Amino acid sequence: MDYNRYKSYATEDFLLDENFIKLVNGNSADGCTLNQLKNHLPEKSEEISLAIGILNELKTKKRHISIEQKEETLNAVYQSFRHQIRLKIFRYAAAVLLFAGTGTSAFFILNKQSDIEDFVSSSDTRSEKAELILADGKRIEIDSKQSKIEYAANSASVSLNDTATLEQSEPVNGNSFNQIIIPFGKRSDILLSDGTKVQLNSGSKLVYPPVFRGKSREVFVEGEAYFEVSENKNRPFFVRTESFRIKVLGTKFVVQAYKNEEEHNTILVEGKVSLTTTDSKTRAKTYELSPNQKATFSENKNDFSISTVDNVESYIAWIHGYLNFENEDLISLTKRISRYYNVNIEINTQNINSTFSGKLDLKEEPERILNGLSIIFKTKYEKRGDKFVFYE
Amino acid sequence: MKKTTDIDNRDAWKIFISTGCEKSFSVIYYNHFDLLYYVGLKYTSNRQIIEDSIQNIFIYLLKKRKNLNLVTNVKAYLLKSFRRQLFLDLKKQSRFSFSDQLTETQFNYFNGTEQSIFEKEELNILKRAIKKSMKNLSAKQQEIIYLRYDCELSYEEISNILEISVDSCYKSVYRSIKIMKTSIEQMTTTHVDLFF
Numbered sequence: 001m002d003y004n005r006y007k008s009y010a011t012e013d014f015l016l017d018e019n020f021i022k023l024v025n026g027n028s029a030d031g032c033t034l035n036q037l038k039n040h041l042p043e044k045s046e047e048i049s050l051a052i053g054i055l056n057e058l059k060t061k062k063r064h065i066s067i068e069q070k071e072e073t074l075n076a077v078y079q080s081f082r083h084q085i086r087l088k089i090f091r092y093a094a095a096v097l098l099f100a101g102t103g104t105s106a107f108f109i110l111n112k113q114s115d116i117e118d119f120v121s122s123s124d125t126r127s128e129k130a131e132l133i134l135a136d137g138k139r140i141e142i143d144s145k146q147s148k149i150e151y152a153a154n155s156a157s158v159s160l161n162d163t164a165t166l167e168q169s170e171p172v173n174g175n176s177f178n179q180i181i182i183p184f185g186k187r188s189d190i191l192l193s194d195g196t197k198v199q200l201n202s203g204s205k206l207v208y209p210p211v212f213r214g215k216s217r218e219v220f221v222e223g224e225a226y227f228e229v230s231e232n233k234n235r236p237f238f239v240r241t242e243s244f245r246i247k248v249l250g251t252k253f254v255v256q257a258y259k260n261e262e263e264h265n266t267i268l269v270e271g272k273v274s275l276t277t278t279d280s281k282t283r284a285k286t287y288e289l290s291p292n293q294k295a296t297f298s299e300n301k302n303d304f305s306i307s308t309v310d311n312v313e314s315y316i317a318w319i320h321g322y323l324n325f326e327n328e329d330l331i332s333l334t335k336r337i338s339r340y341y342n343v344n345i346e347i348n349t350q351n352i353n354s355t356f357s358g359k360l361d362l363k364e365e366p367e368r369i370l371n372g373l374s375i376i377f378k379t380k381y382e383k384r385g386d387k388f389v390f391y392e
Numbered sequence: 393m394k395k396t397t398d399i400d401n402r403d404a405w406k407i408f409i410s411t412g413c414e415k416s417f418s419v420i421y422y423n424h425f426d427l428l429y430y431v432g433l434k435y436t437s438n439r440q441i442i443e444d445s446i447q448n449i450f451i452y453l454l455k456k457r458k459n460l461n462l463v464t465n466v467k468a469y470l471l472k473s474f475r476r477q478l479f480l481d482l483k484k485q486s487r488f489s490f491s492d493q494l495t496e497t498q499f500n501y502f503n504g505t506e507q508s509i510f511e512k513e514e515l516n517i518l519k520r521a522i523k524k525s526m527k528n529l530s531a532k533q534q535e536i537i538y539l540r541y542d543c544e545l546s547y548e549e550i551s552n553i554l555e556i557s558v559d560s561c562y563k564s565v566y567r568s569i570k571i572m573k574t575s576i577e578q579m580t581t582t583h584v585d586l587f588f
Contacts, residue, residue: 012570012573016565025544050518054572058541059541060504065426073447074418074421076447077451081451084451
C-alpha cells in the first residue's frame with residue numbers, strides 16, 4: 001500500500017478514500033492491516049482513529065431476522081403467485097361458462113360478512129368488569145367470580161346466577177345481539193336459548209342472539225370458550241372467531257382465540273366440526289376435525305394445521321376448576337395462571353429450564369400456587385405491590 | 393461463512409429468468425432479504441408494510457420472469473424496485489398524504505436500529521456526536537450516506553438506485569461528510585482520547 005499519499009490526509013479524506021473504507025470493513029485487496037497503516041503514519045493517528053470510529057458508528061446495529069420469518073414470507077410469495085394464476089384460470093373459466101349461458105354463481109361462493117360479524121366489527125365493546133349487554137344496550141354488571149347466565153328456552157328472558165331474571169323485548173329486525181364480557185380473573189357458564197352450553201374462560205367475549213332465528217345458529221367468540229352444542233340437524237350451529245368459522249352439528253369442543261396470542265386453536269372433544277377460513281381476500285379453506293384433534297390457525301398463512309392431541313382433557317381442565325399442565329416451563333405456566341387469576345407475574349430468573357406436569361387446583365389462592373411453583377422451580381418469590389415476582 | 397458475491401447473484405439471476413429455477417430464485421431472495429428489510433426500516437417502522445413490499449417485488453419477479461432482462465447488478469436492481477414498491481405501498485396506506493414526496497423525506501438514519509441495553513454505550517461521545525451531526529443532513533443526504541457507508545454500496549450502485557448521476561452522488565457524499573466532520577469535531581475536540 002502506498003502510505004505516502006495519506007500524509008496530507010484530513011479526517012474527511014480518510015472517510016472518502018475507497019481503500020481506507022475497504023481496510024476498515026475488512027476487505028482490503030492487498031492484505032494490509034489497520035495497525036500497519038497506523039504504524040506508518042504516527043502523525044495521523046488521531047485522524048485515523050476518528051475516521052475509523054465514524055465508519056464503525058455509521059454501521060447501524062441491526063435486529064436479527066429469524067430464518068422462519070424469511071421462510072414464511074417466501075412461502076407467501078409462492079402462494080400468492082400460484083393463487084393469482086389460479087384466479088386467472090378461474091376468470092377465464094367463468095367467462096367461458098357465462099358465454100355458454102350456464103349459471104356460474106356457484107363458482108364464486110364468497111365469504112360474505114355475516115350479520116354477527118357486522119355487529120362485532122361495529123361495536124368493539126371492551127370492559128374491565130364482567131358485563132352482560134342486552135340487545136337494547138343495557139349493561140348489567142356481574143360481580144361474582146364464576147357467574148351463571150341462563151336463557152329460557154326460545155325466549156329472551158335471562159336468569160343471572162339463579163338470583164335475578166331479566167326480561168328484554170325481542171328485537172323486531174332480528175339483527176340484535178347480546179354480549180357477555182368476562183375479564184381476566186373471572187369465568188362464566190352460559191346456557192343459550194337453544195340449550196347449547198358455553199363456558200367462557202377469563203378474558204373472553206361471547207356475542208349471540210337472545211333467540212336463534214333463521215336457518216342457522218351463529219355466535220361469535222373472542223378468547224377461550226368450551227362449547228357443548230345442542231343437536232339440531234336442521235339448524236347448524238356456527239362459531240365465528242376473528243379469523244375463522246366453525247360449523248357444528250352437535251358436539252363438544254374448545255375454541256382458543258385470544259386477540260393477543262399467536263396461536264388460535266380449536267380442539268374437538270366429541271362429535272365432528274368443520275372449520276373454514278374467513279379472510280375474504282383469499283380463497284376459503286375448509287377442514288374437518290375428528291375427536292382428539294387440534295386445528296391451529298396461522299394468521300400469516302391464513303390456513304390451519306391439524307394435529308392430534310393425546311391429552312384432550314388438559315384443554316378442558318379449566319372448566320372443571322383446575323389447570324392441567326404437561327411439561328410446561330415457568331413462563332408458559334405463569335402466563336396461564338396470570339390470565340386465570342388476573343394477577344401480574346414477573347420473572348427475573350434464568351432458572352426456567354425445568355418443566356412441570358400436573359394439576360393446579362384453581363380454588364386455591366394464587367399466592368399459594370405461586371409459592372408452590374417457586375419451590376418446584378427452585379427460585380425465590382415474593383409479592384411486590386400488585387406484582388408477584390420470581391427472582392434468583 | 394462465505395460472503396456471496398455479486399457474480400453469484402448475477403448467475404442465479406441468469407438461471408432464474410431463463411429457466412424459472414426455484415432454487416436460484418430462493419438464492420436471490422435469501423441473499424437480499426436482510427438488506428431490503430433493513431433499508432425499509434429507515435423509511436417506516438411498519439414492519440408489515442416492509443414485508444408486504446418485499447413480497448410484492450418477489451411476486452412481480454415470478455410473474456414477469458419471462459420479460460425480465462439480464463441485470464449486471466442484482467442488488468441495485470432489487471433495491472431500486474423495492475424502494476419504488478415501498479413508497480407505493482406506503483402511499484396507499486396513508487390516505488391523508490398530500491405530498492408525493494412524503495416517503496423519501498421520512499428517511500431517518502437511526503430508525504429501526506437495535507436499542508442498546510447497555511447504558512454505557514449511550515455515554516459514548518462519538519456515537520452521540522454522530523447522531524447529532526446526522527440531524528444536519530437532509531433526508532436525501534442521509535439516505536445516500538446510509539447506502540454508501542452502512543450498505544457498502546458503490547457510487548455506481550447508488551446512482552442506479554436513486555436515479556441520479558454518479559457525479560452528484562459523489563458530491564453529495566463529499567458534502568455530507570464535511571458537514572458531519574465539522575459538527576463531530578466541534579463536539580469531540582476535548583474528548584479525543586475517548587475514541588480508543
